[in-house]
Amino acid sequence: AQTVTQSQPEMSVQEAETVTLSCTYDTSESDYYLFWYKQPPSRQMILVIRQEAYKQQNATENRFSVNFQKAAKSFSLKISDSQLGDAAMYFCAYRRDTGANSKLTFGKGITLSVRP
């Protein structure tokens, strides 16, 4: 079974600084998908970034980028120029494929606070 591990329960970052959130996973598949989701206080899940395992290039979305290390099964999220609105719970997630019934497996999440 696939597992996703986020070992840091909380992190804090100064506004405008950079922070990296860690995630490791375990799978026997060679092709799969990895995601970072943001859950702000409103509790609405928001997709931050997605990475296809077959792509060597790390995904980037504006201030958000990932460091995908397939051999190490590591998938960290870097947030640059942190903003107060980035304060939220962040979940790393794994999905085996893009099929209809393909489930998302979530890590425990990390609470990120941003200091003004």
Place this chain on the structure above:
Amino acid sequence: GAVVSQHPSRVICKSGTSVKIECRSLDFQATTMFWYRQFPKQSLMLMATSNEGSKATYEQGVEKDKFLINHASLTLSTLTVTSAHPEDSSFYICSAYGQIHNNEQFFGPGTRLTVL
């Protein structure tokens, strides 16, 4: 596009009553919908996967008779918590899958259930 709604957003009920939560895909057809449960500061726990027109597939440990799921159309799935008890109080989130936008799952805003 890819908007998912949930109704109600909050519900308070007495112990022993049943509560129905609706999940709707507003601008796309959802062949599959997923129901999650989330406790405060914790991760999303998948309860069941529902496909339009067929019986839901429940995760291990989830009581089928307690949490009734119906996916009668391509835009609507319902979760009914039967004979609710205080321990059923939680945040319930649905997500919908449609063959759009990279075959992502799109999340509803969640429903907070409080059982007195």
